[in-house]
Amino acid sequence: MSHRVVPSSHIRSIAEHSQALEGDVTRQELQHQVLHIPEHPQLIIRIGWPTTAAAELPPTPRRDLRSVLLPSS
DSSP: OOOOOOOGGGOOEEEEEOGGGSSHHHHHHIIIIIIOOSSOOOOEEEEEOOOTTOOOOOOOOOOOHHHHSOOOO
């Protein structure tokens, strides 16, 4: 498996999918037949470009950073 770093300025669309991996069969097929890894896949990330005719998506709401990070002790 190869990994490629793509500058964020070249990315037009990112979609995260975890629901696809909630089923045992799909998760196991991805784990063993596609990725060939012992670990359980947790997330599928699709990176690409939307169709040229696609409308601009509105920004999605974000949680405040302080609500998702714990202060260091």
